[in-house]
Amino acid sequence: MKLSNDFSGALRTFAYFMASGTHYMLEDIDYLSLYGEEPGAIEIAFAIFANNIEMDDYGQVINFTYAQKRATDYIRTYCDPSFEMSPPLEEWEDALYGPPNT
Helix, strand or coil: CCCCHHHHHHHHHHHHHHHHCCCHHHCCCCCCCHHHHCHHHHHHHHHHHHHHCCECCCCCECCHHHHHHHHHHHHHHHHCCCCCCCCCCCHHHHCCCCCCCC
16 A cells, blocks of 8 residues: 555655754744754654554545644654643654564
């Protein structure tokens, strides 16, 4: 099964705005240095995004904004310890899965 174009667009859009430092949900957070200095934080943000995103039976993404919000709230918490995610992350949200064997 191939992922939908809608999912591909959602992932590309999230990746672009995260990598460019222009994600609108992180306007007041300087997070670009995490890419070189603490890449694990970025890895977890992408895991949160991927673990939260949902698609309908036709492959259309149904919660793009929510998946981004969970991921960017994690980055905000990482950069600003006084910020509290609501609701707090659940274990499944930041689970890291290994690469495929192929």
